[in-house]
Amino acid sequence: MGTILDIKRLAVEFHTNDGVVKALNGVDLKLEEGTTLGLVGETGAGKTTLSKAVMRLTQCPPGKIVSGEILYEGRDLLKLPKEDMQKICGKQISMIFQDPMTALNPVMTVGEQIAEAVRVHERLSRTDAVRRACEMMELVGLPAERLDDYPHQFSGGMKQRVVIAIALSCSPRILIADEPTTALDVTIQAQVLDLIAQLQKKMNTANLLITHDLGVVAQTCQKVAIMYAGGILEYGTVRDVLKHPGHPYTIGLINSIPKIHVRENRLHPISGLMPDPTDLPKGCPFCPRCQYAVERCQRERPQAQVLEGEHTVRCFLAGSRFEEEAAHE
Secondary structure (H helix, E strand, O other): OOEEEEEEEEEEEEEEOOEEEEEEEEEEEEEEOOOEEEEEOOOOOOHHHHHHHHOOOOOOOOEEEEEEEEEEOOEEHHHOOHHHHHHHEOOOEEEEOOOHHHHOOOOOOHHHHHHHHHHHHHOOOHHHHHHHHHHHHHHOOOOHHHHHOOHHHOOHHHHHHHHHHHHHOOOOOEEEEEOOOOOOOHHHHHHHHHHHHHHHHHHOOEEEEEEOOHHHHHHHOOEEEEEEOOEEEEEEEHHHHHHOOOOHHHHHHHHOOOOOOOOOOOOOOOOOOOOOOOOOOOOOOOHHHOOOOOHHHHHOOOOOEEEEOOEEEOOOOOOOOHHHHHHOO
């Protein structure tokens, strides 16, 4: 499988009255054809900022892509003319936005919104576009008879299915799903995730799944990237990262999840808070919260080092005894 999306040294800043917010700080990430990559991190880690940068939706001002490359099939999306980028967005790279309530137009029927996406990119007649909209609604498990209904007439889970239908209407090669199960109950979450997985197999789409739920990652993804303070701290196959975590932050995330076979009275959260993005630490961004930090962690920012295969970690202590000790706390 080849790399379909290659993000290199991507940096994004937001210039505000309170200072310069360094949202992304040299992000390196690869998405391979036909696979699902989970992007995990706390709220404010930069996950949505990354997805919007790929789609060239960073609001400017105040946002600005300072440096880096986003290579899609060898072409840097950041250097493409606006007209060329509009042809790619929605057609070759689609996005499921976080909140279906705000992603849908309340004064247009869902059929019109699905058909609009098709007509923009494939130049079909209105009749053919409506026919495609019917097919997409059936594909995501909605009856085609509801084509003329408005978003307020659908439940939250059904709205999310409509958003998925719009995103997949032009058979994109890359699908970015920004927390697609937020605000949905557990049973509907499972249905939406199963639907995305089924459609991926059917259409061979490469998925970038943004989430903060490691359980979702373990169930649906082949690769995972752990994001913190605008950077990738750990990357690898789901098995490598979750079975043999190499960064204290990843270990903290895993240990904070309740274990069915262990009887405990309290959860084990990661102490402290994410650093202020207007005033990031000079060294490792996780250093102020890390119980294993040494003096070098305060002075230098660690580079990515390979543990095994594709498993990379940005930590000076990666591969040392602290991994085994922390994993069994």
